[in-house]
Amino acid sequence: MGLMEREDVAVFEQVVALLEPFRKAEGAITRETDISQDLKLDSLAVMDLMMELEETFDVTIPLNLVAEIRTVGDLAEAIRRR
Amino acid sequence: MGLFDRFASVEQAHTEVKARVDDPFGVRMDRMLSPTEAIIGNRPTILVGTNNYLGLTFDPACIEAAHKALDAYGTGTTGSRIANGSYAPHRELEHELADFYGRRHCMVFTTGYQANLGVISTLAGPQDYLLIDADSHASIYDACRLGTATVVRFKHNDAEDLDKRLRRLADEPGNKVIVTEGIYSMLGDQAPLKEMAEVKRKHGAWMVLDEAHSMGVLGQTGRGLAEEQGVEADMDFIVGTFSKSLGAVGGFCASDHPQFDLMRIVCRPYMFTASLPPSVIASVTEALRQLRKRPELRTQLWDNVATLYDGFQRHGFALGPQKGPVVAIKLPSPDLAVGFWRALLDQGVYVNLALPPATPQGTALLRCSVCAAHSRAQLDKVVAITAEIGRELGVIGQELRAAG
Numbered sequence: 001m002g003l004m005e006r007e008d009v010a011v012f013e014q015v016v017a018l019l020e021p022f023r024k025a026e027g028a029i030t031r032e033t034d035i036s037q038d039l040k041l042d043s044l045a046v047m048d049l050m051m052e053l054e055e056t057f058d059v060t061i062p063l064n065l066v067a068e069i070r071t072v073g074d075l076a077e078a079i080r081r082r
Numbered sequence: 083m084g085l086f087d088r089f090a091s092v093e094q095a096h097t098e099v100k101a102r103v104d105d106p107f108g109v110r111m112d113r114m115l116s117p118t119e120a121i122i123g124n125r126p127t128i129l130v131g132t133n134n135y136l137g138l139t140f141d142p143a144c145i146e147a148a149h150k151a152l153d154a155y156g157t158g159t160t161g162s163r164i165a166n167g168s169y170a171p172h173r174e175l176e177h178e179l180a181d182f183y184g185r186r187h188c189m190v191f192t193t194g195y196q197a198n199l200g201v202i203s204t205l206a207g208p209q210d211y212l213l214i215d216a217d218s219h220a221s222i223y224d225a226c227r228l229g230t231a232t233v234v235r236f237k238h239n240d241a242e243d244l245d246k247r248l249r250r251l252a253d254e255p256g257n258k259v260i261v262t263e264g265i266y267s268m269l270g271d272q273a274p275l276k277e278m279a280e281v282k283r284k285h286g287a288w289m290v291l292d293e294a295h296s297m298g299v300l301g302q303t304g305r306g307l308a309e310e311q312g313v314e315a316d317m318d319f320i321v322g323t324f325s326k327s328l329g330a331v332g333g334f335c336a337s338d339h340p341q342f343d344l345m346r347i348v349c350r351p352y353m354f355t356a357s358l359p360p361s362v363i364a365s366v367t368e369a370l371r372q373l374r375k376r377p378e379l380r381t382q383l384w385d386n387v388a389t390l391y392d393g394f395q396r397h398g399f400a401l402g403p404q405k406g407p408v409v410a411i412k413l414p415s416p417d418l419a420v421g422f423w424r425a426l427l428d429q430g431v432y433v434n435l436a437l438p439p440a441t442p443q444g445t446a447l448l449r450c451s452v453c454a455a456h457s458r459a460q461l462d463k464v465v466a467i468t469a470e471i472g473r474e475l476g477v478i479g480q481e482l483r484a485a486g
Binding site (some may be wrong): 042043044047048050051054058059060062063064 | 214216226232233234235237247250251438439444
């Protein structure tokens, strides 16, 4: 694994760990997991989750991105690009 | 996929509520008896959910001013200020508001919602940043969607968190515009403006303050929270509404910015909507004068706030964190809140039912708003009825029951 990939995995794993308390539905979280459909998070919960992630990674994730983020993979990617 | 399919969860929640009680979002005031009493379903009902903080909706001077304007200027302006021209009363109100706030400029909007929508979406452009409180009013969120700026939320009423977020953006070249509210409409808590103003100065940001619920309520002369906390100079743009303390409908923005008037020809929610009817402008202008010359209205309001807040607290209800004209009773579940709300209405007390997602942290609230025109007897009755229902529903007095 190259540095970029290792970074990517690390971010993804942290995102999954942070999603645990927000998770309402059962089943393992993968990159393809749909945040609203599978995890049953409403848009408010997603916005609050983003605030947590900004804190954890010390980055800015603009609210403008929320509409584009559908899966857990999208979320990890949004953080990695910051 | 049907047109309205994506609202399925909202529809279901609404249907469930309606199955239990008459539609709580469809209450009809059949007749108004006074600013604090209406006939709802044949029953005289005490109104504790109007936002009519100073009780000016039936003020004789305001009504007379509206009548005169109706006769002199007709029923409506039938167009926007920019396309169809301004009426003299609109300009006069703008001058009086600018004078009240001690600012060079003021623009009147057709609603408070549009004032936020217009000002916030126009001030911050594609390269700029809007920093908004996480619990912001829908009009602020909608302004963010209408505008082109990058939007960052900070934790509710948390100046330290705002500082942190501005620090992360320190190397970004765009303008930073902070948006906050004086009194938050659901729990009635106030922003720590002094601390936020410090953060604003430190980062060279701009600040928009929405005084919708604090105008006429806070400050030595009723200008709001910025006056109360002595930080008016740091508030670059003051937004407010006419639909609360001033008893009508409409919104405004006041500022000292030298290029402020440019907004009249670039701010779409100002340009592309009809201006307020002259009668509304006239009653608002008179209400502003009443607000200025009758500080006793504010004193009366705060006496009433104490009666209601302390009354609820004495009975053990969980309330919002701060005393103010918005008094919110927190309940453990939406179900309980719906039942409680209906029981209150059945006994002649109207409050607002506030459910998630409109509420912070998913709380279910009975949101009360206090009016200067409430009598002591009305408020005592509201407290007594609320306490009685609260005990029946097991919301308060648990320990007594356990002991018994």
